[in-house]
Amino acid sequence: MATIDQLRAELQAWQDALNAHDSGDFRTSLRLFAPIADTSKIILNVALIHDRLGERSEAIENLNRAIELDKYLAVGYFQRGGMHFHAGQFAEALEDFMQAATMMRANVEINYDILGLNYKLKLSEVLFNRGLTLARLGRADEAATVLRAIEAEGLSGKIARALKTPNECYPCSLPAGILYRPSATKMQLLNAAAQTSPASPVKPSLPSLHTEKSSTYLPSVSSRKYRKRKTSIASSYMSSPLSTTTITGGRVPKREELSRVIGVDMTVPHTDITSTPCAGVRVSHGQLAGLMAWRFIVQPDAAPGTSKHSSAHNPPPAVVVNFLLDTGSQKTFVPQDACAAIGLKLDPGTEVTLRIQGVRTRCVVADSDDAGRVGVSFMTAGSLSYYFDAGIVAPVLYDGSAERPSKVPRTIRPEDLPRRKPWILRLLSVFAFKS
Structure with a gap:
């Protein structure tokens, strides 16, 4: 240090x-x-x-x-x-x-x-x-x-x-002479610290320059080590300025964990919500609390030259998959089982182009027990952005180049979410397990 x-x-x-x-x-x-x-x-x-x-x-x-x-x-x-x-x-x-x-x-x-x-x-x-x-x-x-x-x-x-x-015409850009500058406060604090202990290599009161790899409002990976660690997996998640946690790190969330809080995974499509805009949910409890999740339809990428007529009579296989929004990752991860469900036998780590909610996205095949995660590649491919709609109390994905939609269909309805057991039943189940 x-x-x-x-x-x-x-x-x-x-x-x-x-x-x-x-x-x-x-x-x-x-x-x-x-x-x-x-x-x-x-x-x-x-x-x-x-x-x-x-x-x-x-x-x-x-x-x-x-x-x-x-x-x-x-x-x-x-x-x-x-x-x-x-x-x-x-x-x-x-x-x-x-x-x-x-x-x-x-x-x-x-x-x-x-x-x-x-x-x-x-x-x-x-x-x-x-x-x-x-x-x-x-x-x-x-x-x-x-x-x-x-x-x-x-x-x-x-x-x-x-x-x-x-x-x-020419594009807007930064004015000439604008540069990143260190804060005067930081230098003052360092000078004060040096005066109080001039010769001893004490732990600095401020992170070093090497921790400031993020120039945006989102914490950088290397700066996280200066934060107090918690015992819960939730300590691996960072919050965005919208007060919605979207960045995952550390241990990869599991499909079982996600299904436990938003419902069954890998189902046959029974919905017309096949594109954006669409609303998801913010996970309310458990180790994934605060993260944003959607159920998206996953399909193989249409083969070049496939006609609309033939695709209408023989629609591509599809499966509904639970996904977390993970803007901390450039890549998008689709569980191996989801690929198998649409006829693609691929090993974990393989890269494949799929249609996720209609967006043509380059994906990485994840282990079967890992949760699906849509990253920056998905957001960029669809020119997507998101916001939290206070009216329907849900996160919304939409085309970032267009106005925010007035009516948004839900990929996960609140009434379909798994119900939590009352606290007394959860407590009794713990004692029953121990006995």
């Missing part, structure tokens, strides 16, 4: 690099950042400086590194999309802007100021960039749909120009 002096040295190097940048000495700034460039914050700074120097390939390369360290770095996708746009790489730019919107999770803005970056990333600007990129790709109708959906967000002038002369 880093000592107080080491933390102070890293913060001082960070500040020295910023001072060089602010004085216009970008090369010296890059040289000073290099020894401490192992967090998404610092690497994003390096990318922004390369961009100011006109070194776009180096800038994109560093943004790739920053995003590898922090999969939820919405501002990273946003800025990289702009760089791809200026390079004429419109397909790559569109993918980045879609990712940025997904990572914002239906928030209208993310204020990065509390994290040291003096910038508010607005969903309207992300969607403007997406619409402009669609226009540059020649997809005028899609561009118009996206852009007109945000006309009331104070961008009417830019939207009008983008619709009329898209080749003369």
Whole structure:
């Protein structure tokens, strides 16, 4: 673990690099950042400086590194999309802007100021960039749909120009000179700690820079070790800003655990709810309490060239599977038994493309006793976002590029949830087991 002096040295190097940048000495700034460039914050700074120097390939390369360290770095996708746009790489730019919107999770803005970056990333600007990129790709109708959906967000002038002369318009991006900066409070606390015990390598009162790999509002994996651990599996789950726990870590949840709280798994479809938007449930009790779950229809990916006529007479096999929303994972996991139920005999660890609630998703086959989990790959493939609907008291998945739906069908009805035994019966069952 880093000592107080080491933390102070890293913060001082960070500040020295910023001072060089602010004085216009970008090369010296890059040289000073290099020894401490192992967090998404610092690497994003390096990318922004390369961009100011006109070194776009180096800038994109560093943004790739920053995003590898922090999969939820919405501002990273946003800025990289702009760089791809200026390079004429419109397909790559569109993918980045879609990712940025997904990572914002239906928030209208993310204020990065509390994290040291003096910038508010607005969903309207992300969607403007997406619409402009669609226009540059020649997809005028899609561009118009996206852009007109945000006309009331104070961008009417830019939207009008983008619709009329898209080749003369450019995407929104971070202003020049905006960089991640360390908080003055952190340096003050470290200085105070050093004065109280100048020579002893005591446990720091603040995590080291190496724990700040997440530049977003979601905790990074490496920062979790500084949190107090609990004995329950629930300690492996982190909460999102919507007060809905979505990130799983540690021990993989089991199918039996999930079925116990939301109902039977692996059933034959008896519903017309085959797509989004759709509502799930927030698990109310047990070791998975707080997580969000849905029942989704899983089908094989349609073979290329299959006609609509033949598929109507011979619909593909399907099975209804319990899933947890796991935005802490890039991958989507489907239990081995679910694959077998639709005629696919695959070993755990195999990658396969499936249709989950109609969304074509690249999946990983999980062990048969592991719970199904939809991750970022599913959300991105369907351009999906989610919110918690207080009216129906349920989480809702929907197309993030569209308005929130007014009526949402439920994949799990409250009356179908397994009923908990009264506390006295649960207590008696424990004593009966022990006897």
